[in-house]
Amino acid sequence: MFKKLPGDQVSGLVSTTPDTAVVFRPAVVQTPAVVTIAIFVGRLIAGLVRLVWRHPVAVALAVAPVAVAWLYGWRVALVAATAPVSVVVPWALFDRDSFNVWIGWRLLAWWRLVWVYRRHWQPVMIVSGLGRHLHGRDYLPRILHVRCTSWADVVTVKMLAGQSVKDWADRLDHLAHGFGATSCRVAVARAGRLLVTFPRRDPLAVPLPAVPVPDRASVGPVEVGIREDGRPYRLALHGTHVLVAGATGAGKGSFLWSVVRGLIPAVLAGLVEIWALDPKLMELSFGRSIFGDRYAADPAACADLLDDAVKVMQERAGRFAGVRRSHIPTVEDPFVLVIVDEVAFLTAYQSDRALKQRISAALATLTTQGRAVGVGVMAALQDPRKEVMSIRNLFPDKIALRLDESEQVDMVLGDGARDRGALADLISSDPQQGAGIAYVRLESSPDPIRVRAAYVSDDDIRRMAALFAGVGEAA
Structure with a gap:
């Protein structure tokens, strides 16, 4: 009465009504534990390498004290951690611009990546329609890099295959409110990659006085x-x-x-x-x-x-x-x-x-x-x-x-x-x-x-x- 399909168990099937729908359960293949562990370890190593590559300063600041304490004891680690702080704090106080260029914006970018973008990425993408949830799996655009400037976050995103810039441009309001920004802008970095800008403040909020009259004659810009x-x-x-x-x-x-x-x-x-x-x-x-x-x-x-x-x-x-x-x-x-x-x-x-x-x-x-x-x-x-x-x-x-x-x-x-x-x-x-x-x-x-x-x-x-x-x- 029923045709046996590969991997299906048909023994014990009982049907008293010809029109009754019969659901076959697919065969379940048990993955060996060693394979599961190997995949997990591989992904862990790849994630750590990617983290170090993208955020070397933040990783160094977090790992260096732990490594010194492990090798030389907590007293040496305390001295090693205090010495850079005694240099970094005056640097940040007296030369904020250079401090931000070398350290400040990198640390802020790492924090914004972890606390704002990765934290809210999946729900914002799904709700806005830029991501898809199919057959129990999320297909999402990927964050490649976050760069902070004095006024905005610039997020480099790899689009899903088949997406266009217009798909993102039509959802600027969703993106802005989803990540707590007042506005959002999209620009093409290269094929398949976008630069999404989220302002943190408005540097143009204060009126500007007249620009001084130039010292030399020029018809240039x-x-x-x-x-x-x-x-x-x-x-x-x-x-x-x-x-x-x-x-x-x-x-x-x-x-x-x-x-x-x-x-x-x-x-x-x-x-x-x-x-x-x-x-x-x-x-x-x-x-x-x-x-x-x-x-x-x-x-x-x-x-x-x-x-x-x-x-x-x-x-x-x-x-x-x-x-x-x-x-x-x-x-x-x-x-x-x-x-x-x-x-x-x-x-x-x-x-x-x-x-x-x-x-x-x-x-x-x-x-x-x-x-x-x-x-x-x-x-x-x-x-x-x-x-x-x-x-x-x-x-x-x-x-x-x-x-x-x-x-x-x-x-x-x-x-x-x-x-x-x-x-x-x-x-x-x-x-x-x-x-x-x-x-x-x-x-x-x-x-x-x-x-x-x-x-x-x-x-x-x-x-x-x-x-x-x-x-x-x-x-």
Whole structure:
């Protein structure tokens, strides 16, 4: 009646009903104890080797006192443990930076790995859907390395086969809250490996004073603030175009004036000309003496100034054709930076249709042809929608300050930027906490970085303008 299967025991089977389901138990193979012990010992040795390889300092600090006590007695071990402490404690007190580089961050990384990440890894992975529990076994991504910086933990993770970066980007909130962080960001280290960043504190929470005016003239990257990792943030202007988008009060003026402040020595040396379009008559009017006759507020005057910039660009293109492919700033051919505040007022909200088309055409011409001949555009706007700013994709470098909607983040920084951690819609609206904070996506990298621009006060602007007023009087 029943077919005998390999390994099944069919003796004693009784079925009185033809439709009764019969369950066969698979054969159980008894593993010899020596094999089980060997597997356990092998895994133990591999784990110890991996622990020593990844955390040599922490292991040495834990093992050295025990080894000395075993070999030479507890008194010698006590002296041996006290001597390094007498050196390490003053080192940590008087030179904290070097202590953290060599010891502090390594110990913190080991502690965070053991107490935070390995402790909560399995439940967070399973609940968030990044891990799988199948047939009684957990399939989880692996933690390869934890590195601590002054503000964040950077966890290197090996993904499961078949996973994608989007799987992780869609679960940033799960990861952040699962490991007790306020936010989370994901970046690709290499194929199959991710860098998952969990901030421990916000290094950009305190507003920054204005960056000092540089000592030498340069059109190179201009320091406008700091990055989240504590390094200075330098914005490239020569050879690119920059779009700054942010809601009212987000701090667009901090970027505009920090750029002007960083270029002052080059302007005084004749290597840079700053042309300003200020349709609001509020932001750039403080520095009229800096811009000279290259300042416009009326829409018609703004259109004329843009047409002049196009003429300069075309004249240079005619001279450079067949001679050079890139621009080198000189007094004869300075770098021209066209700053447009509230560009949407000129391109979308302008009631004069002919004037609007003229301005849009000039901006499109400058952003498509101006880079190679030393004419750059830096534009600021509040609403990044395509119907408001149709040429936003012509700006290689983009800056997203606080935005009103999550969808606007990808409008400014490109598709997938918010999934990679650019949470510009969550920046605080408090001027002290959020003004000047932005996410930046550079032409050379798809991963956004978080920065804060320095605040240039009205007094700072007046002192900057006074430098040019003195030059004008001397002339």
